[in-house]
Every structure is written in structure tokens, then in C-alpha cells.
Amino acid sequence: MANLNGFNANDVEPNSSFEPIPAGKYLAAITASGTKPTKSGGGSYLELTFSILDGDYKGRQLWARLNLDNPNATAVKIARGDLSAICRAVNVMQPKDSVDLHNLPLIINVKLKKRADNDELTNEIKGFAPKPAGNTSDTTSTQSQQASGSTPPWKRCGGVG
Numbered sequence: 001m002a003n004l005n006g007f008n009a010n011d012v013e014p015n016s017s018f019e020p021i022p023a024g025k026y027l028a029a030i031t032a033s034g035t036k037p038t039k040s041g042g043g044s045y046l047e048l049t050f051s052i053l054d055g056d057y058k059g060r061q062l063w064a065r066l067n068l069d070n071p072n073a074t075a076v077k078i079a080r081g082d083l084s085a086i087c088r089a090v091n092v093m094q095p096k097d098s099v100d101l102h103n104l105p106l107i108i109n110v111k112l113k114k115r116a117d118n119d120e121l122t123n124e125i126k127g128f129a130p131k132p133a134g135n136t137s138d139t140t141s142t143q144s145q146q147a148s149g150s151t152p153p154w155k156r157c158g159g160v161g
Contacts, residue, residue, distance in 0.1 A: 020112055020123045021060055027053045027131060028062070028108045030086075033098035043070035045079070046098060048086075050108055050125065062110065064125045085128040105131040 032049035046066040052058055066079035087093055090104035109127030114120070 018060070020121050021052075021057045021062075021110060023110055023112050025107050025109050025129075026055065026057065027105055029053055029103050029105050030090075030098075030101050031061070031103065033102065038067070038070065043067065045070070046083070048098070048101075053105060062108070062123050062125055082128065089128045089130045091130070107131060 028050040030048050031051040034047055035044050036047055037044050046068050048064045048066070050062045050064065052060045052062075064082065066082055067075040068079050068083070070076050070079070086101060086106065087095060089106035090101055092100050092104065095101055107129040108125050109129070111124050111126045112121045113124045115122050
């Protein structure tokens, strides 16, 4: 048994199940990062946590794992290319630490991928781009704009930004 110290579920919003978000482009920022060992122990990867900044999925998190230290040269080449794209997207060309990339808005291209182990759909980040000029962090996501075909809010309200 565990003492729950008077926990009252009426005081806390319940967690909802997290279905994958729709494929598309989203305004996001890296909010956490760290190096972790690979399953095989033969290397390590940089895990980046991206938080979506606006739209219907504001606050949702997605992760990218960059195999920067790996015996597989192809994996390292892909990871270094992704890191370069991230650095260019946030205009930090020579980060000394992954924290240098935190809280800087960029566009992430999210895809849906079927997991091999259970055939469920999951999200995967497949590209990084700079935030469009004049975009603010409280605009709708690019994906939502494409789906609705509507004018982005920053264009409707006189180009705030």
C-alpha cells in the first residue's frame, strides 16, 4: 500500500490518452534535451523534447533522437544532418551545449509511422525549418491552416509580430 496524502482527484485535471497528432507542420520549440546510452551500449544519442507552441495541439510533446555517437556511420550522418537543420532553423550555428537550442521557435515536420512491434501509429519528426518571419507563438499551426484552408490569424489581424 502507498499513502496518497489526501489526494483529491476533483482538484486535478485527468490525463487523456495521447493519440498521435495528425501529420503536418507545427510551430514548436525544444524544451528539454539530454544524452542517453543506446540500447546496445555501443554509443549514445541526443534526445530532444519538442513542445508544440500553438494550435489544437499546443503543449503536446514529441521527441527526436539523434545518434551522434554510434558505430553505424550512416546513423551518425543522418543525426548530424538533423542537428544541422535544427541549428539553422533556430539560427544557432555553433551550439556549445544542447541547452543553447532550447526555447527557440522552429517548424517541425511531423509524420505518422506504423510501429513494427504492434502496428499502432506513432509520430516521427522528419524535418526542421525556420519559423516564418512575422509569425508569433500564438498563431495556429501550419497543419491546421492547411487543413482548414483559412487565412492565418497573424495575417487577419494586421501582421502582428
